[in-house]
Every structure is written in C-alpha cells, then in structure tokens.
Amino acid sequence: MLKMAREYGTPLVVVDHQAIRDNYAAFRRHFPKVQAYYAVKANPEPAIVRTLYRIGASFDVASLPEFMLVYENIKALPPKDQQDFIWDKIIYANTTKPRETLEALDQYKPLVTYDNLNELKKIRQFAPHAGVVLRLRVPNTGSVVELSSKFGCDPAEAVDLVLAAFKMGLVVEGLSFHVGSQCMNFENFVQALNISASVMQESKDRGYAIKILDIGGGFPAPYHRDVQPIEALARKVNAEIDRLFPKDIQIIAEPGRFIVATAAVVIAKIVGKARRDGKTCYYINDGVYHTFSGIVFDHCQYPLQAFKKGKTEVCAVFGQTCDALDTLSLAEELPDLEIDDLVFAENIGAYSSASATWFNGFPPTRVVHINESEER
Numbered sequence: 001m002l003k004m005a006r007e008y009g010t011p012l013v014v015v016d017h018q019a020i021r022d023n024y025a026a027f028r029r030h031f032p033k034v035q036a037y038y039a040v041k042a043n044p045e046p047a048i049v050r051t052l053y054r055i056g057a058s059f060d061v062a063s064l065p066e067f068m069l070v071y072e073n074i075k076a077l078p079p080k081d082q083q084d085f086i087w088d089k090i091i092y093a094n095t096t097k098p099r100e101t102l103e104a105l106d107q108y109k110p111l112v113t114y115d116n117l118n119e120l121k122k123i124r125q126f127a128p129h130a131g132v133v134l135r136l137r138v139p140n141t142g143s144v145v146e147l148s149s150k151f152g153c154d155p156a157e158a159v160d161l162v163l164a165a166f167k168m169g170l171v172v173e174g175l176s177f178h179v180g181s182q183c184m185n186f187e188n189f190v191q192a193l194n195i196s197a198s199v200m201q202e203s204k205d206r207g208y209a210i211k212i213l214d215i216g217g218g219f220p221a222p223y224h225r226d227v228q229p230i231e232a233l234a235r236k237v238n239a240e241i242d243r244l245f246p247k248d249i250q251i252i253a254e255p256g257r258f259i260v261a262t263a264a265v266v267i268a269k270i271v272g273k274a275r276r277d278g279k280t281c282y283y284i285n286d287g288v289y290h291t292f293s294g295i296v297f298d299h300c301q302y303p304l305q306a307f308k309k310g311k312t313e314v315c316a317v318f319g320q321t322c323d324a325l326d327t328l329s330l331a332e333e334l335p336d337l338e339i340d341d342l343v344f345a346e347n348i349g350a351y352s353s354a355s356a357t358w359f360n361g362f363p364p365t366r367v368v369h370i371n372e373s374e375e376r
C-alpha cells in the first residue's frame with residue numbers, strides 16, 4: 001500500500017479485482033440458483049464492470065448513463081438474440097424514468113421496473129418494447145439504508161398493477177423487491193419472499209404467470225463483527241425459495257455492496273494538525289465530499305488506521321474542504337501523527353467513490369486497479 005501511495009501519490013483508492021472475483025464467487029456459491037446482477041451504482045468503475053462480466057455477472061443499472069456504461073463495455077461480446085442479450089445482462093431497476101430515458105432505451109427492448117400506474121403509462125408510451133418488472137414494497141426493518149419509503153407498490157395493489165400492465169399490452173416479466181441496503185435483519189428477506197409468492201400465485205390464478213423473481217440487493221458486507229455471515233442468510237433465502245416457488249422460476253438478485261465493499265482501500269495524507277478543546281484534530285486530503293461520502297449518503301463509518309505504530313489516543317479527523325460537515329470522526333483512535341503521515345481505511349469500495357463530488361475544487365480521488373487479470 002505504501003509503495004502504491006509513493007508511486008501514485010495521495011489521496012488514492014486501490015481496488016483489488018481479486019477481492020471482487022472472490023466476493024462474486026462467494027455469492028454464487030451460496031446462492032447457486034440466483035443470477036447476480038451487480039448493482040452498478042455501488043461502484044461504477046468500468047474496470048469493475050468488465051471484470052464482473054468476464055466471470056459471468058449481469059448488471060442492475062439505475063440511469064441511462066449507467067445503462068450505456070454497461071452496454072458499451074460488454075457489447076464486444078457476441079449478442080445471440082438482442083432481446084435475450086439485454087435481459088440476460090441488464091435490468092434497469094430504477095422505478096422512475098424520465099421519458100427521454102425511456103425513448104432512448106426502447107431500441108434495446110430493455111427490462112425495466114415500475115411501481116405505479118403513472119410509470120406504467122409512461123413506459124407504454126415511450127418504451128413499448130420494454131418488458132416490465134413490478135417492484136413490491138417489503139419490510140426494511142433493521143437494514144442500515146432503508147428504501148421502502150420511496151420505492152415499491154403496496155402488496156395489496158400489486159395484482160391490479162400486474163393486470164393493468166397486461167391490459168396495456170405490456171408483459172410483466174417479473175416481480176422485484178429490495179429489503180434495504182446492508183440488511184442485518186434476515187427476516188426481511190423471508191417476509192419479502194412470502195409476499196412475492198402470494199402476488200405471483202394470485203397473478204397466475206388470474207391467468208398471468210410471472211417468470212422472474214428479482215430478490216434485489218441488501219446482502220450485507222462484513223464491515224464489522226456484528227454482521228452475520230452470508231451463509232446464514234443463504235440458508236434462509238434458499239430454503240424459502242425452494243418452499244415457495246415453482247422449480248422453473250428464474251431468480252435474479254442485485255447485489256452491490258456485497259461484491260465491492262471489501263475490495264477497496266483508500267490512502268490519505270495528513271495535511272493539517274491542530275489541537276482544540278484538548279483533543280488533537282487531523283485534517284486529511286480526502287473527506288466526506290469525496291471517497292468518504294458514504295459517511296453521509298450511506299450511513300457508513302470507515303475506521304482509519306495509521307501506518308505508524310504507537311500508543312493511540314482519541315482524536316478528531318476532518319476532510320480538507322472548508323465545510324464543517326466534512327467530518328470523518330470526532331472519536332477516532334490513532335497514534336500521534338505528523339503532517340505528511342499517511343492513514344488508510346479499508347472496506348470502502350461501495351457507495352464511496354461513486355458519490356464523490358468536486359466540492360471546493362478538489363477532484364474525486366484517483367482510483368487504481370490491481371489484479372485485473374486472473375493470473376497473479
């Protein structure tokens with residue numbers, strides 16, 4: 001790490017593609033019946049898309065630029081049938097789409113989500129070749145980032161929304177849900193699967209069979225010891241899938257954080273040091289407007305570590321911008337450090353660089369990729 005910091009300078013984000021491949025392999029091993037559509041929003045680096053594509057992943061996108069990013073990076077590979085190609089590889093899983101986006105997407109015959117009648121009418125008008133997936137609102141209790149206040153139809157309205165789509169001449173290919181990101185309460189998945197199964201059954205009874213179940217994201221990254229291992233979640237989810245759904249159902253998921261969170265580290269430099277109210281304050285050349293944006297947007301903390309050894313004391317760490325919100329921690333444990341010393345934070349691959357800004361004229365932190373090819 002130090003060598004890379006010397007070579008490239010700081011701040012620096014290092015993304016390890018072997019860790020991405022390992023996380024993807026772990027996901028597939030634990031959920032063997034589930035195709036993983038990597039949620040590009042977690043980290044949209046094109047090199048990550050390429051690595052995941054090479055090992056068989058598909059992709060969940062949330063905007064036209066994300067769709068094109070994936071499309072452009074994977075289109076060199078032989079499309080069999082254009083429609084299957086897109087559906088096998090990309091789901092557009094943002095329930096609200098500007099009409100211009102729908103118009104641009106229509107030529108790709110995309111798979112898109114909806115959760116209300118207005119969106120359905122828009123899809124019918126501007127992307128009539130789309131296949132649609134109805135997003136259900138499911139319990140998000142105990143997930144770190146809750147999504148159910150913004151997305152998903154009430155399960156009681158679901159069958160009506162399925163029928164409405166078919167009446168408009170659209171085909172409901174699937175149902176989807178999201179239990180909330182960094183889901184620590186695995187019962188959310190159990191309840192969501194049960195809700196989905198009853199909507200699917202009722203739709204089938206009304207003559208409309210639905211082929212795809214999209215179990216969304218939420219698979220927790222092992223940021224700390226309280227996070228239960230993915231095995232425990234897999235046991236529950238796989239048992240419910242076997243119990244509730246027909247054998248020929250296609251199951252997909254949209255893991256973001258689980259695939260990339262542990263694959264990146266950020267290295268930053270101390271650029272200022274002060275003492276206020278009896279506490280040492282360090283200022284580093286990254287911050288919450290940049291790689292540490294997950295502190296604000298993702299309710300995440302990234303413990304800082306020093307390369308220097310020594311007795312630690314409680315200190316405050318701030319970013320380099322002139323906003324007081326740019327506070328990494330008011331209670332970090334670090335040894336006594338000097339200006340130009342380096343610090344680092346692990347597990348910062350998800351929802352970090354992805355939401356970095358140019359605030360105060362500081363550009364997003366440079367990203368370097370290692371182990372891109374499989375030979376090490």
Ligand SMILES: Cc1ncc(COP(=O)(O)O)c(C=O)c1O
Pocket residue numbers: 039042060093094147178180181182216217218219254255256257258
């Ligand atoms: C629709 C959708 N799918 C997938 C994800 C990825 O979730 P996670 O990173 O928790 O796996 C998100 C995250 O917000 C999302 O909104």
